[in-house]
Amino acid sequence: xxxxxxxLHMVRxxxxxxxxxxxxxxxxxxxxxxxxxxxxxxxxxxxxRAELVxxxxxxxxxxxxxxxxxxxxxxxxxxxxxxxxxxxxxxGGVAGEVRFVEGRVRVSTTAAVDTVFLSLIGIQxxxxxxxxxxxxxxxx
Numbered sequence: 001x002x003x004x005x006x007x008l009h010m011v012r013x014x015x016x017x018x019x020x021x022x023x024x025x026x027x028x029x030x031x032x033x034x035x036x037x038x039x040x041x042x043x044x045x046x047x048x049r050a051e052l053v054x055x056x057x058x059x060x061x062x063x064x065x066x067x068x069x070x071x072x073x074x075x076x077x078x079x080x081x082x083x084x085x086x087x088x089x090x091x092g093g094v095a096g097e098v099r100f101v102e103g104r105v106r107v108s109t110t111a112a113v114d115t116v117f118l119s120l121i122g123i124q125x126x127x128x129x130x131x132x133x134x135x136x137x138x139x140x
Contacts, residue, residue, distance in 0.1 A: 035117030039126060046111040047128025053094040054109040054132040057084040061098070061105040062134040075136045080105050103137030 064083035065075030077100040084098040084107055096109035109130045115123055 031117055031120060035115070035120070039113075039115040039118045039123075042113045042115070043126040043128055045128070046113040046126065047130060050094055050096075050109040050111040050128045050130030051132070052130070053088065053091045053111075054096065054107040054130040056091075057087040057096065057098065057107040057109070058105055058132040058134040060084055060087045061107075062136060065136050069136070077105075077136070080136055100136075104133050104135050106133040107131065 061080035061084040065080050068075045081098050081100055084105055088094065088096040088098070088107075088109070091109075094109050094111045096107055099106045099108075111128045111130075112125045113128070114125055118126070
């Protein structure tokens with residue numbers, strides 16, 4: 001009887017160990033899924049913010065040169081770039097670059113967000129990117 005009881009006890013211990021491993025793996029998987037949902041959503045918001053700031057900066061550049069374009073004059077690229085850079089500077093947390101290429105102002109932006117769950121696996125920040133451009137010279 002004693003040998004049989006010992007055998008049953010060992011089977012129960014093995015089941016308990018396999019359940020512990022299963023639970024640990026399940027919890028890890030749930031944390032990763034939560035990380036993808038929560039931190040992925042935060043990255044999508046950061047990308048949307050970067051896109052909106054890029055569009056606002058390109059629009060500011062176009063607005064800055066609107067009077068010259070309406071008068072039939074060539075718009076001043078430096079003034080357009082400065083207007084776009086002011087929007088970037090005022091955006092708070094969105095970094096960007098403004099270029100004047102072939103009669104267009106091109107704005108590229110990035111916004112970063114700290115992770116909540118993915119930091120558990122070493123991913124500390126996620127980045128969202130945006131871009132926009134505006135024609136400053138019509139009929140190129």
